[in-house]
Amino acid sequence: MAKKSIKIRAKTKGGITTVKALMTHPMETGFRKDKKTGKKIPAHFIQEVVCKWKDDVVLSANWGGAVSKNPYLSFKFKGGEKGDPIELSWVDNKGMSASKSVKIR
Amino acid sequence: MTTDTKRRIFLKGSVAAGMLGVAAGAGLLIPQAVLAAWPEKAFHAKKLDAAIKALMGSSDMTASGDIKIKAPDIAENGAVVPVTVKTDMPDVSTIAIVASENNTPLVASFDLGKNALGFVSTRIKMGKTGDVIALVKAGGKIYSAKKSVKVTIGGCGG
Numbered sequence: 001m002a003k004k005s006i007k008i009r010a011k012t013k014g015g016i017t018t019v020k021a022l023m024t025h026p027m028e029t030g031f032r033k034d035k036k037t038g039k040k041i042p043a044h045f046i047q048e049v050v051c052k053w054k055d056d057v058v059l060s061a062n063w064g065g066a067v068s069k070n071p072y073l074s075f076k077f078k079g080g081e082k083g084d085p086i087e088l089s090w091v092d093n094k095g096m097s098a099s100k101s102v103k104i105r
Numbered sequence: 106m107t108t109d110t111k112r113r114i115f116l117k118g119s120v121a122a123g124m125l126g127v128a129a130g131a132g133l134l135i136p137q138a139v140l141a142a143w144p145e146k147a148f149h150a151k152k153l154d155a156a157i158k159a160l161m162g163s164s165d166m167t168a169s170g171d172i173k174i175k176a177p178d179i180a181e182n183g184a185v186v187p188v189t190v191k192t193d194m195p196d197v198s199t200i201a202i203v204a205s206e207n208n209t210p211l212v213a214s215f216d217l218g219k220n221a222l223g224f225v226s227t228r229i230k231m232g233k234t235g236d237v238i239a240l241v242k243a244g245g246k247i248y249s250a251k252k253s254v255k256v257t258i259g260g261c262g263g
Contacts (some may be wrong), residue, residue, distance in 0.1 A: 016222065029230070031208055047143045058218040059225075064148040066204060066212040066230045068185045074226035077218070 006100040010086040017080030017104055019051060019058075021073045021088050029065030045093055046071060052087045053080055080104050148211050153203065156211040157240065160201060161247055166240065169194075172250035174239045175226075183231040183256040190239040192223035192248075199242040200225050205251075206235030231256045 008021040023046065030043025045065040051058055058077045080086075082104055089099030147159035158164040175189035190200055200223065201214040212229045223241070231237075236251040 029208075053220070056218060056220065058221050059215060060218075061213060061215045061225075062143055062148070063213045064209060064211055066207055066209070068228040068230055072187075072226070072228045074189075074224075075215070076222040076224045077220040078222060079220050 005098045006088055006090070008086065008088050008100055008102050010080070010102060010104040012080045012082060012104050016076055016078060017053070017086075018076050019074065019086060019088075021051075023049075023071050023073075023090060023098075025069070025071060025090075025092065027065060027067055027069045027071060031065075043093060046090045047093050049073065049088065049090045051075070051089075053077065054084055144214070147214075149209055150211065151209060153205060153210045153238075156203065156209070157201075157247070160211060160214055161199065161240065161242055163247060166247040166249040169241070169248035169250055172239050172241050172248060174237060174250055174252040176237050176252050176254050178253075179255045179257065180231060181257050183233070183258055185228050186231050186237070186254060186256070187226070187228050188237055189226040190224070190241075192241050192243075194223060194241060194243040194248070196244040197223045197241055199240075201240040201242075202227070202229060203238040203240065204229060204231045204235060205238060207232045 005024040006021060010017055010019045025046050026044055028041050028044040032041045033039065034041055043065055046063050049061040049063065059075050084104045085101050086104055087099060087101040089097060091097040144160055147156050150156035150159055154164045171192055171194050173191040176186060180186045188202055190202060197217055199214055199216050202212045203210045204212050213227060215225045231254060234255045236253050238249055238251040241248045
């Protein structure tokens with residue numbers, strides 16, 4: 001599961017690389033109540049996402065529980081050539097983490 | 106709704122199980138930047154101004170036409186509202202997305218590296234009808250733009 005928890009694609013065109021990523025995560029806000037028990041479902045969401053191109057951090061994000069379940073993220077950066085590695089990693093509020101690396105296409 | 110609840114339980118279970126293996130190697134996997142402090146105060150702030158101030162150090166902002174927000178006019182499902190923020194301003198260091206009527210307004214903030222362009226796209230939850238506000242910190246100043254989104258089914262309640 002952990003290994004499959006990130007889907008990422010990076011494509012370069014005209015000197016600009018577009019990265020699209022999908023993460024598998026419940027993203028519980030902590031405000032929702034369990035319909036059967038009436039108890040609050042504890043918060044469980046991704047807090048930090050970091051994306052690296054080779055060794056440079058191109059984007060780092062801080063998220064709250066209001067990012068949708070199974071978060072989608074897309075961004076662009078200058079540079080990047082076919083075959084360069086792109087690595088995305090996240091850490092959630094329970095300290096779980098995952099990362100995945102792909103090559104730019 | 107029952108199938109959805111089951112799915113959630115299933116997801117949780119499998120995530121938890123899968124993570125055990127990763128936990129051991131986590132120390133090695135986490136890049137340095139990830140360890141930077143998560144701005145808890147900003148994300149827990151219930152007031153818009155307080156959240157912005159906690160995140161960016163100031164809540165003085167200038168409305169700007171150079172920030173483009175792409176979001177639906179009417180969101181049928183508040184749990185999944187696609188939002189894209191785009192700007193051509195120079196020296197953009199941070200882009201933040203805020204949902205004005207949410208319990209805790211700050212949704213996400215993105216710190217851009219030196220190569221990153223002023224473009225982020227993600228999906229957010231909105232509790233009810235309100236404004237999606239994009240904040241852009243460029244050259245030390247904060248600029249903002251907003252777009253109202255009508256939510257027919259909220260995505261933050263039970």
